[in-house]
Amino acid sequence: QVQLQESGPGLVKPSETLSLTCTVSGGSISTYYWSWIRQPPGKGLEWIGYIYYSGNTNYNPSLKSRVTISIDTSKSQFSLKVSSVTAADTAVYYCARRYASKPNYYFDYWGQGTLVTVSP
Amino acid sequence: AIQMTQSPSSLSASVGDRVTITCRASQDIRNDLGWYQQKPGKAPKLLIYVASSLQSGVPSRFSGSGSGTDFTLTISSLQPEDFATYYCLQDYSYPLTFGGGTKVEIK
Numbered sequence: 001q002v003q004l005q006e007s008g009p010g011l012v013k014p015s016e017t018l019s020l021t022c023t024v025s026g027g028s029i030s031t032y033y034w035s036w037i038r039q040p041p042g043k044g045l046e047w048i049g050y051i052y053y054s055g056n057t058n059y060n061p062s063l064k065s066r067v068t069i070s071i072d073t074s075k076s077q078f079s080l081k082v083s084s085v086t087a088a089d090t091a092v093y094y095c096a097r098r099y100a101s102k103p104n105y106y107f108d109y110w111g112q113g114t115l116v117t118v119s120p
Numbered sequence: 121a122i123q124m125t126q127s128p129s130s131l132s133a134s135v136g137d138r139v140t141i142t143c144r145a146s147q148d149i150r151n152d153l154g155w156y157q158q159k160p161g162k163a164p165k166l167l168i169y170v171a172s173s174l175q176s177g178v179p180s181r182f183s184g185s186g187s188g189t190d191f192t193l194t195i196s197s198l199q200p201e202d203f204a205t206y207y208c209l210q211d212y213s214y215p216l217t218f219g220g221g222t223k224v225e226i227k
Binding site for chain 2 (some may be wrong): 044045046047058059060061083095096103104105106107109110111112113
């Protein structure tokens with residue numbers, strides 16, 4: 001059974017960089033797309049971006065200038081960095097596996113989510 | 121970016137009721153749409169993909185339909201464990217975008 005687990009600081013100061021890691025277990029990190037999705041408290045879901053196991057990335061233009069997603073296949077981990085954070089970046093951050101084989105696309109495995117609060 | 125508009129934003133229903141949630145895309149997305157269920161404090165769970173395919177393990181009371189710009193999620197007979205928030209997600213083009221969510225509450 002594939003499992004994803006987010007890890008990283010729960011509190012980040014404004015203007016600093018948010019850093020999270022997602023560890024994948026129970027399955028291969030290869031041949032899939034790996035995404036980050038966030039959800040501000042009490043609000044809806046926002047797709048942040050993905051990284052393919054080969055290293056190709058695609059980011060949401062709303063965050064593109066501040067986001068970097070990287071992957072370490074040897075550790076079965078992928079990571080998220082969001083720079084210059086503000087209170088608006090306070091959210092539960094989820095990592096998720098994206099199955100993408102035409103014509104089927106979906107997020108089939110998710111981490112439990114981790115709350116990141118941006119506060120002085 | 122493709123805008124996804126869900127309606128209603130919330131609804132109250134009783135156990136056994138038939139529930140319908142709609143999602144409208146701002147442009148044609150073929151059938152590249154999924155439905156997810158989220159319970160408080162939990163990650164979303166995939167219910168339906170490519171508009172009408174039921175994910176393995178999901179009860180058959182859930183069904184999806186539609187193509188182009190208009191989509192529907194139907195729960196044929198609402199069960200106590202179905203009270204949750206439901207989101208649609210368009211998989212047609214990047215950036216991927218979710219609907220605003222529909223909260224299904226107990227009447």
